[in-house]
Amino acid sequence: MELDIQHFIELAQTVIESDDWEEGRLKNSSILLGECYYRMAKIHYDQAALDKAEKLFVKALVRLEEKNDIFQCFKIYGFLIRIYSEMQNSESAEVYITKSEELLDRMHREQPQVSSDFYYNVGILKNYRGLFAEARENFLLSYKKAQEGNDPGVQAKALYSLSLNFFNIREFEMVRFYLDKLAQVLQIIKKDYLYGSMYLLYGNLFAELGDYQKSLTNYAKAMQVLQRKNCWNLYGYVLLSIGILYKKMGEFSKALMHYELASNVCDEKRFRRLASLIRAEIADVNDSNVDLYLDRQNRMVYEKTLGPVDFKHRFVLLEILFLLARNPGQYFNKEDLSKSIWHDEYNPLIHDKLIYTSVSRLRKLIEPKNTDVKRRYILREKDGYMFNPHVKARFHRESAGADIPKIGNVEITSPV
Numbered sequence: 416m417e418l419d420i421q422h423f424i425e426l427a428q429t430v431i432e433s434d435d436w437e438e439g440r441l442k443n444s445s446i447l448l449g450e451c452y453y454r455m456a457k458i459h460y461d462q463a464a465l466d467k468a469e470k471l472f473v474k475a476l477v478r479l480e481e482k483n484d485i486f487q488c489f490k491i492y493g494f495l496i497r498i499y500s501e502m503q504n505s506e507s508a509e510v511y512i513t514k515s516e517e518l519l520d521r522m523h524r525e526q527p528q529v530s531s532d533f534y535y536n537v538g539i540l541k542n543y544r545g546l547f548a549e550a551r552e553n554f555l556l557s558y559k560k561a562q563e564g565n566d567p568g569v570q571a572k573a574l575y576s577l578s579l580n581f582f583n584i585r586e587f588e589m590v591r592f593y594l595d596k597l598a599q600v601l602q603i604i605k606k607d608y609l610y611g612s613m614y615l616l617y618g619n620l621f622a623e624l625g626d627y628q629k630s631l632t633n634y635a636k637a638m639q640v641l642q643r644k645n646c647w648n649l650y651g652y653v654l655l656s657i658g659i660l661y662k663k664m665g666e667f668s669k670a671l672m673h674y675e676l677a678s679n680v681c682d683e684k685r686f687r688r689l690a691s692l693i694r695a696e697i698a699d700v701n702d703s704n705v706d707l708y709l710d711r712q713n714r715m716v717y718e719k720t721l722g723p724v725d726f727k728h729r730f731v732l733l734e735i736l737f738l739l740a741r742n743p744g745q746y747f748n749k750e751d752l753s754k755s756i757w758h759d760e761y762n763p764l765i766h767d768k769l770i771y772t773s774v775s776r777l778r779k780l781i782e783p784k785n786t787d788v789k790r791r792y793i794l795r796e797k798d799g800y801m802f803n804p805h806v807k808a809r810f811h812r813e814s815a816g817a818d819i820p821k822i823g824n825v826e827i828t829s830p831v
Contacts, residue, residue, distance in 0.1 A: 449478030453491065461608070463647040465498045465685040472498075485522050489515060489536055493831035496543070500825040503687040508825070512543045531560035531569040538576060542824050551580050567604045571597060572830045575609060578616055579829060590620050607644040611637050612828045615653055622660045630660050649828055651681040651689050658696060665708065665717035667700045699811065707781065707792060709740060710811035720783045731756060732777045739793060744804035746796045774800055 456471035472491050479487055492511045499508035519536055523529070538553035554576045561569035574597040581589040597613055614637035621630035637653050640646075658673035674697045683690040700708075708717040714726045714733060726733040734756050739747065752770050753761040778793055794803050802808070 446479060446484065449475045449484070450487075452478060453487065456491075456494070460494060460498070461644065461646040461648060463650070463682065463685065465501060465648070469495065469498050485518060486532055486536075489518055490831050492518070493539065497825050497827050497829075497831070501686055501688050501827050503691075512540070515540055515543075529560075531557045531564060531566055531573070533557075534560060535569055535573055535576070538573075542576075542580070545824050547580055547583065547824075551577065554580065567600050568606070571600045571604065571606055571609055574600060575612060575616070575830060578613075579826060582616060582620065585623070587620060587623060590616070594620065606830075607640055608646060608649075609830055611640040611644070611646060611649055611653075612830065614640060615649065615656060615828060618653075618656055618660070622656070622663060627660060627664055631657070634660070647680065648686075651677045651686060651693075652828060654680065655689065655693055655696065662696070662700055663710075663713060663715070665715070665723040667705075667708070667717075670700055671697065700809075705809045706806045707740070707808040708811065709737065709808060711737060712811060716781060718781050718783060721781070724780050726780075729776075729780070731773055732780065735773060735777055736781070736793075739800060739802035740808045741810075743802045743806075743808070746799055746801045748797070748799035751799065 452471045452475035456468045456475060459465075459471060460468035472494050476488060476491055479491075492515045495511045496508050496515070499505075499511070515536075519533070519540065522533070534553045534557035538550040538557060541547070541550035541553060554573045558570055558573035558577065561567070561573060574593050578590050578593040578597065581587075581593065594613060594617055597609070601610055601613065614633045618630045618633035618637065621627070621633060634653055634657050638650070641650055641653065654673050654677035658670045658677065661667070661670035661673060674693055678690070678693050678697075681689050681693060706719050710716070711733070716724045716726060716733075716736065718724060726736075735752070738752075738755055739745075747755070749763075749766055749770055750761040753759050753766045756773075757766070757769070759766070774793060778790070782791055782793075790803075792803055792806060794801055
């Protein structure tokens with residue numbers, strides 16, 4: 416029997432508010448009731464009410480029969496795993512990861528003819544266990560099988576998962592390749608949640624590639640889609656990503672503003688992982704008195720009056736700056752610099768001019784212009800150099816957020 420979503424919602428609300436069904440009124444409609452709980456749970460999930468969604472998904476499992484609704488049950492397991500991952504509840508997440516493995520294993524024994532959905536779900540399970548290469552193989556099989564069966568819904572999910580898989584191993588050309596394919600498929604089917612996730616991943620991709628304007632454009636598109644769908648569980652992640660982008664651009668006040676916005680829309684009790692990521696980012700940049708911000712991971716330096724300075728092709732200069740800045744007030748003579756930077760024994764015929772030229776180029780890049788102070792950061796001392804101990808330098812925390820566990824390698828942004 417075909418029922419539209421509104422009918423399901425109305426029926427579910429009636430059932431939830433009444434105990435009559437226990438006495439027989441809907442006693443023979445267990446599967447229908449499970450579907451009602453499932454639909455209601457998805458609405459709460461989209462609206463970021465993860466605790467309410469969790470309870471309704473569990474109720475749906477009680478009413479649905481695994482034998483007849485195996486993929487539906489697997490989807491519910493997937494939602495619960497994402498919820499528990501976001502709540503940092505590793506024990507409950509592991510329970511449903513194990514249940515998912517058992518369910519797919521049984522299905523494979525009972526139904527040897529595998530479908531695109533089966534391969535996709537195997538890929539999801541491999542992701543949970545950190546077996547990314549095996550996950551990628553199954554997503555590819557799922558995509559090909561879905562193409563053969565003309566199933567654009569599974570094609571879209573497989574393409575997004577492939578994009579995210581390649582993003583995690585930083586193969587950005589492949590990320591762009593599969594995202595572009597996903598954009599083509601989403602012109603055929605309406606999947607707003609996937610649209611939002613796609614634009615978010617596009618934004619993250621362009622941020623890594625240094626195309627900040629395209630990154631901002633895609634984050635804006637993600638926000639528009641999520642607002643239209645009233646899907647708030649990704650909203651905080653988009654705001655966090657915009658903040659991280661502004662940090663890359665050296666615009667720390669804008670970064671902090673977006674971190675604060677993300678924090679305001681994030682219920683810390685429900686979105687514990689997101690809240691932890693936001694706190695880590697705020698701690699990384701929350702100091703308006705910083706003169707020099709050094710980001711070794713992205714090979715960028717931000718001077719408070721000059722803005723961002725690109726060191727991507729200035730490896731030696733960046734090494735000199737980091738050596739001095741990490742040891743403010745410590746004098747480094749030519750012998751020290753020769754050993755630390757060039758890993759050579761000092762030879763005046765080779766190193767005198769090399770050191771002088773390198774430091775001179777470094778100063779031209781980072782020393783503020785049109786000030787009364789000729790040398791603000793790198794000071795000459797005797798026969799060497801030191802970093803001014805009176806200026807305030809901050810180093811980008813390369814591990815910011817890295818110590819926050821991601822249970823089961825789950826991204827709440829990824830489709831179930």
